[in-house]
Amino acid sequence: MAEQEYDYDLFVIGAGSGGVRASRIAASHGARVAVAEEYRVGGTCVIRGCVPKKLLVYGSHFAEELQDASNYGWTVEKMHFDWPTLRDAVLKDVDRLNDAYTTTLENNKVERFLERATITGPHGVRLASGRDITAKYILVATGAWPLMPEFEGNEHCITSNEVFHLPELPRRIVIQGAGYIALEFAGIFNALGSAVTVVNRSDAILRGYDETLRDRLLQITMARGITYRFNCPITKVEKQEDGCLHVWVKGAQDPIPADAVLVATGRRPNVAGLGLETAGVELGERGEIRVDDTAKTTCDSIYAVGDVTDRVQLTPVAIREGHAFADRVFGNKDVRIDYACIPSAVFSQPPLAGVGLTEGQARNAYGNVKVYSSDFRPMKNIFAHRPERGLYKMIVDAQTDRVLGIHMIGPDSPEILQAAAIAVKAGLTKADFDATVALHPSMAEELVLMR
Numbered sequence: 001m002a003e004q005e006y007d008y009d010l011f012v013i014g015a016g017s018g019g020v021r022a023s024r025i026a027a028s029h030g031a032r033v034a035v036a037e038e039y040r041v042g043g044t045c046v047i048r049g050c051v052p053k054k055l056l057v058y059g060s061h062f063a064e065e066l067q068d069a070s071n072y073g074w075t076v077e078k079m080h081f082d083w084p085t086l087r088d089a090v091l092k093d094v095d096r097l098n099d100a101y102t103t104t105l106e107n108n109k110v111e112r113f114l115e116r117a118t119i120t121g122p123h124g125v126r127l128a129s130g131r132d133i134t135a136k137y138i139l140v141a142t143g144a145w146p147l148m149p150e151f152e153g154n155e156h157c158i159t160s161n162e163v164f165h166l167p168e169l170p171r172r173i174v175i176q177g178a179g180y181i182a183l184e185f186a187g188i189f190n191a192l193g194s195a196v197t198v199v200n201r202s203d204a205i206l207r208g209y210d211e212t213l214r215d216r217l218l219q220i221t222m223a224r225g226i227t228y229r230f231n232c233p234i235t236k237v238e239k240q241e242d243g244c245l246h247v248w249v250k251g252a253q254d255p256i257p258a259d260a261v262l263v264a265t266g267r268r269p270n271v272a273g274l275g276l277e278t279a280g281v282e283l284g285e286r287g288e289i290r291v292d293d294t295a296k297t298t299c300d301s302i303y304a305v306g307d308v309t310d311r312v313q314l315t316p317v318a319i320r321e322g323h324a325f326a327d328r329v330f331g332n333k334d335v336r337i338d339y340a341c342i343p344s345a346v347f348s349q350p351p352l353a354g355v356g357l358t359e360g361q362a363r364n365a366y367g368n369v370k371v372y373s374s375d376f377r378p379m380k381n382i383f384a385h386r387p388e389r390g391l392y393k394m395i396v397d398a399q400t401d402r403v404l405g406i407h408m409i410g411p412d413s414p415e416i417l418q419a420a421a422i423a424v425k426a427g428l429t430k431a432d433f434d435a436t437v438a439l440h441p442s443m444a445e446e447l448v449l450m451r
């Protein structure tokens with residue numbers, strides 16, 4: 001088929017972070033672009049992920065601030081929290097962002113089809129309404145979907161898709177999983193006043209993060225009232241006549257009573273029913289679309305970016321992948337993604353953040369490493385009689401003095417880490433950190449004072 005005979009130069013399936021960025025950049029390079037989205041423009045991050053979650057974290061944080069306020073001379077009377085007010089304000093902001101993303105697509109002359117699209121061949125897609133469309137290139141950016149393990153009564157459980165819409169604040173909530181989503185929502189609900197029980201299939205939380213920091217998070221959150229049950233996956237959930245849920249976990253004599261059960265056990269690439277087989281697009285072991293380092297699938301005209309490729313399930317990575325794809329295919333620029341030193345954070349309470357290698361990874365890769373740490377009680381906490389301590393760790397290559405990783409837990413650690421990540425990415429040394437004068441008084445100054 002000659003190029004001009006295709007309906008579009010690019011057809012994007014999925015208007016999330018990666019898909020919207022790719023659409024906009026491809027259009028700016030002069031491509032005729034269309035995007036199909038079956039739910040809402042913005043994708044997981046904006047509609048039911050990072051953004052509304054962060055707003056709930058902000059909302060729940062007032063509990064701590066208000067508790068500490070009396071030490072700073074404030075009297076706060078008649079304190080009351082109203083879940084529907086916060087929930088609806090958050091959902092309203094999601095509407096605003098949905099509109100903003102839609103406007104971005106319109107301004108860039110990207111045609112939108114608000115319906116499901118499936119692939120019918122290397123250059124073909126079919127819309128749910130029945131229309132067949134051709135495109136020179138197809139980009140799959142359909143993201144990932146929460147994994148719901150098989151157990152009796154799992155229909156009574158919710159995932160991160162539904163948690164933003166809860167009709168009321170659960171008095172008691174059981175959260176299955178001990179990864180990002182589980183621990184972020186455990187912190188939110190704990191701060192808002194729910195009784196939180198985290199149940200996990202193994203005895204570890206936040207696999208992949210620095211071990212000492214994970215221990216610190218566990219200690220602090222237990223002291224804040226979160227209950228953990230390890231090696232205890234859910235085996236059954238029974239709904240009682242009064243609506244109460246009885247959560248049975250492995251090895252337990254009695255069920256855990258709950259008003260809501262949130263399952264946060266990972267997210268799987270969203271590929272079901274996409275028609276990938278019609279174009280010879282191959283999947284990997286975890287059901288992810290296999291791509292090369294240019295985001296090309298096993299079909300030459302079909303590319304994939306973001307969570308559906310299950311490389312690094314983070315929004316900024318999907319955005320970079322979408323941008324690089326569009327620059328390469330339509331802008332004649334050979335941009336590749338560098339996956340080294342991607343900073344990440346868990347917005348638990350307190351939050352945890354890291355970049356580069358953990359101590360264990362560094363020892364495996366470099367053998368001789370030096371570990372510096374600062375275990376301190378933030379000034380704000382001392383004054384508020386809050387015993388919680390922050391912990392920063394710096395991992396350094398003993399031979400070259402290069403900083404290989406920084407990991408931290410404590411107030412505002414994601415904000416601090418983003419700046420420190422520039423130094424780690426740039427390959428700076430411990431001596432470079434030491435040569436920087438401390439900004440006093442701050443928590444971040446610990447980074448240049450580690451001995």
Ligand code: NDP
Pocket residue numbers: 149176177178179180181182184200201202203204205206207233264265266267312313314344345346347
């Ligand atoms: P994670 O991969 O972070 O954690 C999954 C948890 O579920 C682990 O504790 C794991 O246990 C457990 N688990 C996995 N499979 C099963 C199963 N079949 N049965 C029972 N338990 C199981 O997943 P999340 O759902 O929390 O988050 C998904 C992804 O979303 C993250 O990987 C992250 O990339 C992204 N995300 C990022 C955020 C951020 O940047 N702040 C926030 C939220 C999500 P075990 O450890 O024992 O194997």
